[in-house]
Amino acid sequence: MKRNIAKQKLKAGELVFGGWITLPCPAAAEVMALAGFDFLVIDTEHGAINVESVQAILQAMGGTDVAPIVRLAGSQRMFANKILDTGPLGIIVPMVSSREDAEATVSAALYPPEGTRGIGLGRAEGYELDRREEYLKVANEEMLVAVQVEHRDGIACIEEIVAVPGIDLVFLGPADLAGSMGYRTQPGHPDVAKAIDRVAQAARRAKIPVGIPVSGPEDLARRVTQGFQFFHIGVDTVYLGGACRRGLREAQEAGAAALAAGVQAP
Template sequence: MPVRMTLPSTFGARLEASARPLIGMWVCSGSPLVAEIAAGSGLDWVLIDAEHSANGLESIQAQLQAVAAYPVAPVVRVPFGDTVVIKRYLDIGVQNLLVPMVDSAEQAEGLVRAVRYPPEGVRGVGSSLARASRWNRVEHYLADAPSTISLIVQVESAAAVADVDRIAAVDGIDALFVGPADLAASMGHLGQPGHPDVVEAVLSAIRAGRAAGVPVGVNAFVAADAERYLEAGASFVAVGADVALLARASEALADRFIGDAAGGDASDRPSY
């Protein structure tokens, strides 16, 4: 007899059940080993990125397998919100899907259809071939699939903030995630995610989500920013990234043990 499987709780279910905001970090290296190290850190969630990182389906699947032994929630960001791309990510077992650059409620509605089987959606049916159903070892997977998936949409443009009330009201959206870096760029403040206008836009998105009863998360690598958004009611925050932690820590080693002997100027290095 085959082993009968149950799937982990979704990120949306964990947010709903948690008495405090959930704190996480990015995993951008593409390494299952690094993903496993992050998964055992004690953080609540890890965000495996395929938009700005050299991650493909095979490496993401390996990372999902590496973190499965830990209580952490893996969230995966697709490169863009294409129906075929989303189908393939879901089929390798991504349960918590983050879609970047969602600018309108209509776009969000299309994404809801992309993660659902007909007649409610357009997701192609291949569960017997897919890790999503553990190759049909999850009983009733097709009927229960909507409850096994959390859809998170990324609000990261001035247009998205302008439409955030309607985006938050879309049935099937489990959470919003605000990206201050791209938001700053779209508002004419490239490289200034801490600009007062950008901060206010982020806060307005948090308020909109809270009013709609939808959790809102924020990317905030600067501790003061993370604390500000948590105080404002953010339900989840990403406070670091594997590659950034390694870059800054290795620079600190060089500064301490080599210093100016190498001819570098530590003041020129970014703080994030």
């Protein structure tokens, strides 16, 4: 079974860098996987991605070392089973705002006795052909279980959330957190910053790595000093759009400069 390099690095206290996949395009996901990220999150919450697309994307990433993680649309056990049977090495459950939410996340992600995940016949289990027994032995160990805290209710009981056994990562959602606090367009508001720091401190006291999206090198460096380890540094659509804009701008500037220099006479 493929090993989870992101989880291994987190356990070793190393920094982990990854991106977000929102497009149902296996080829684009493969390109990102080949770029050298530690992890890639396939986003079924906000991305236009269904279970079939998740499996196709995972198959495209199969020849790389990247740890594929799926952000679920919720913590419902039946939906989690379908996603987990496609073979990711981790899940992120959004809007975890209570101890009960956190317990449901762990329960859905892990096989008994640690959880209640059902045993299927899907890609993860090798379609019951030649690797099912091996997978069942190590699946819980390799699975990265992440709770996403992104609401003021989650901040209020963060100490209870991080006390739940089986959580490998607490991931912050600053934008939705700011919205829940009345600062929808101000994720950098001082009150939001205090809430984020409270989560980071609680997670660190519980010896659980904490992650967050970052907007660039300076933001990342600041978060490293705050004890964050797991960094979401970019999105497929933003990378694509940015490259297109940059390429077009460079072509326009080069063309304009050439015209200004004069066109050779025929």
